[in-house]
Amino acid sequence: MQTVAKLIDTSLCIGCKACEVACQEWNDQEFTLGTFGGTYQTMPQLEHNFWNLIKFNEFETDGQMSWLMMKYQCMHCQDAGCMKACPSPGAIVRLPNGTVDFNHDNCIGCGYCITGCPFDVPRLSPETKKVYKCTLCSDRTAVGLEPACIKTCPTNCLTFGTRTDLLRKAEDRAHELQADGLQHAGVYNPAGVGGTNVIYVLKDASAPESYGLPRDPTIPWTVSLWKGPVKVLGSMVFLGGILGTFFHYIRYGPKKEEEHADED
Amino acid sequence: MTTDLSRRGFLAGGGTAAVTTFGFNLEAATAVAKELKIARTTQTHSVCPYCAVGCSVVIHTLGDKARNVKPAVVHIEGDPESPINRGTLCSKGASLKEFVNSDLRLTRPKYRAPGAADWKEISWEEAFEKMARRMKETRDAGFEEKDSQGRTVNRLANLAMIGGCTDTNEVNYLLGKFRFGLGVLGYENQARL
Numbered sequence: 001m002q003t004v005a006k007l008i009d010t011s012l013c014i015g016c017k018a019c020e021v022a023c024q025e026w027n028d029q030e031f032t033l034g035t036f037g038g039t040y041q042t043m044p045q046l047e048h049n050f051w052n053l054i055k056f057n058e059f060e061t062d063g064q065m066s067w068l069m070m071k072y073q074c075m076h077c078q079d080a081g082c083m084k085a086c087p088s089p090g091a092i093v094r095l096p097n098g099t100v101d102f103n104h105d106n107c108i109g110c111g112y113c114i115t116g117c118p119f120d121v122p123r124l125s126p127e128t129k130k131v132y133k134c135t136l137c138s139d140r141t142a143v144g145l146e147p148a149c150i151k152t153c154p155t156n157c158l159t160f161g162t163r164t165d166l167l168r169k170a171e172d173r174a175h176e177l178q179a180d181g182l183q184h185a186g187v188y189n190p191a192g193v194g195g196t197n198v199i200y201v202l203k204d205a206s207a208p209e210s211y212g213l214p215r216d217p218t219i220p221w222t223v224s225l226w227k228g229p230v231k232v233l234g235s236m237v238f239l240g241g242i243l244g245t246f247f248h249y250i251r252y253g254p255k256k257e258e259e260h261a262d263e264d
Numbered sequence: 265m266t267t268d269l270s271r272r273g274f275l276a277g278g279g280t281a282a283v284t285t286f287g288f289n290l291e292a293a294t295a296v297a298k299e300l301k302i303a304r305t306t307q308t309h310s311v312c313p314y315c316a317v318g319c320s321v322v323i324h325t326l327g328d329k330a331r332n333v334k335p336a337v338v339h340i341e342g343d344p345e346s347p348i349n350r351g352t353l354c355s356k357g358a359s360l361k362e363f364v365n366s367d368l369r370l371t372r373p374k375y376r377a378p379g380a381a382d383w384k385e386i387s388w389e390e391a392f393e394k395m396a397r398r399m400k401e402t403r404d405a406g407f408e409e410k411d412s413q414g415r416t417v418n419r420l421a422n423l424a425m426i427g428g429c430t431d432t433n434e435v436n437y438l439l440g441k442f443r444f445g446l447g448v449l450g451y452e453n454q455a456r457l
Contacts, residue, residue: 021358025339028301139298151341154352 003098004141005076005163005197006150007170010211011177011185012157013069015054017042019149019158023052023073026137026148046072048125051134052149055212068203070211071149071158074121074134076100079194081219082133084227085116098163098197099136107131118193118217136197166199173201192218302339309343311430312357316453318429319357320346323364337364399423403446424450 020042024031029050034043040056057068080100086092091106092113102122109129113122122133137147145151146160159166170187177185186205189195202208208215305324312319320343327335340360344351353360363369373391374383386394406422425443427436443451 016354018353018355018358021355022341022353025358025361026301135298139300142298143300143303145300148341151351152353152358154349154354 001096003078003163003197004136005098005161005166005199006136006147007159007161007166007199007201008071009157009159009170009173009201010069010071011173011182011201011203012155013054013071014155014157015040015056015067015069016154017054018152018154019071020050020052020054022148022152023134024050026140027051027135046121046123046133048123048132051132057211059210068211070200070213072212073149073198074100074136075119075193076134076136076197077118077193078196079219081116081118081193081223082113082122083116084219085112085223087112095138095142097141099138099141100197101135101138102131102133104128104130104132112223116219116223118214118219163197163199170199170201174205177201177203188213190214190217192216305338306335309345311432312353312360313363313428313430314356316429317348319343319349319353321353321357321360323360337361340364399446407447418447419449420447421449423448424452427451427453429454 023029032047032049034047034050037044039058042053043050046053052071052073055070055072057070059066059068076099078098080092080094083092083094083100087110088106088108090103091108093101093103095101107130109124109131111124111131113131114120114124122131124131137145137149140147150158150160159169161169167187167189170189174185174187182203184204184206186202188200188202188205188208200211200213202211202213204210302324305326306329308323308325310321310323312321321340322343323337324339324341325335326338327333329335338361342349342351342353342357349357372385373388375386375391375394376383402423403420406420408417408419408421411417423446425439425448427439431439
């Protein structure tokens with residue numbers, strides 16, 4: 001099965017927040033009022049029951065304020081930090097279409113995925129003590145429907161399709177924007193996490209930070225160390241213990257408990 | 265020191281644990297698929313009631329129309345067959361499910377008598393009766409057959425009509441007929457962005 005992806009053309013986003021509402025409606029999330037941060041943004045950050053946030057990044061050029069709209073949600077990384085950090089087998093799974101999905105029956109609520117995520121996306125629910133994030137509407141994509149946010153977008157800023165198609169489309173659009181005078185327009189598909197299944201076309205790809213995106217996201221070294229060398233080492237120690245016990249048994253035989261009883 | 269776990273049992277247990285740790289990848293077996301919540305719904309096509317654009321929507325209702333079941337609207341999304349919105353909706357349109365299921369939604373006519381402080385729920389019969397009576401009285405009082413220079417005008421300036429953005433062509437045609445029949449001049453529409 002081909003990997004599916006989401007393309008976000010930030011140059012077409014008008015900040016209408018239809019995707020936010022569609023996400024809440026489809027996933028039957030109850031809206032809890034957050035704090036007002038003095039901008040047009042719905043709330044300052046993602047929440048365990050709010051998986052898709054349009055960031056209204058205010059940006060000043062030549063004394064003129066403009067917005068850099070950024071749809072902020074799970075990036076569905078090809079090399080997912082959350083998945084790498086998760087200690088509970090089957091809690092974070094990669095579906096055949098490349099989507100990173102959470103299976104809450106297996107989630108133990110340890111929150112390691114929050115540490116492992118380079119984009120700071122997963123959120124722990126205080127009620128259920130489990131972690132939630134965008135599922136790329138895995139229930140919709142499984143039957144060939146587009147995710148709810150993509151369907152609702154009135155400006156065609158969001159597109160759903162196979163990753164290969166969308167990468168090509170993103171490059172084309174970036175060239176189009178460059179030809180229109182936005183010299184720094186480009187595609188955001190960071191290599192540090194093996195590329196993402198949520199691809200951005202940025203008006204200014206030379207400064208992804210101004211959109212609130214990390215320039216070169218990587219999985220934290222602690223997670224890589226712990227799930228890499230330390231895990232192998234630990235497994236070797238574990239295996240060594242079993243082998244040691246086995247060879248001890250072969251060499252010295254079973255423990256003679258009768259003799260101890262006599263000594264006491 | 266005594267333990268219930270025998271040496272043999274411990275070795276067997278350790279062996280199993282080692283095989284699970286080193287031998288198998290359980291990833292594929294744990295991939296999950298959730299059920300689509302609109303898989304068994306009835307689809308009804310309608311028009312978004314908010315602005316003048318008039319986007320079409322599909323209302324997904326759950327319930328098999330059995331006598332003892334009250335169907336519930338579980339989801340509303342854009343109608344891809346509409347040439348106006350082609351499946352898309354804005355943030356207001358996308359929230360229509362809340363609008364339909366809201367406790368605050370008016371489903372019965374209400375009447376506040378002159379001088380009264382509170383609204384009283386009345387039947388549709390009563391509402392139509394009251395409206396017809398008032399329209400008749402207003403028209404009788406203000407209908408002009410001829411203007412000051414004696415020209416036939418057949419106009420009614422003390423009554424106005426307001427239309428809605430979700431009205432279809434057919435409804436608007438009938439509203440027009442009704443308006444011209446009464447001689448109403450004032451004509452407006454609530455359709456605003």
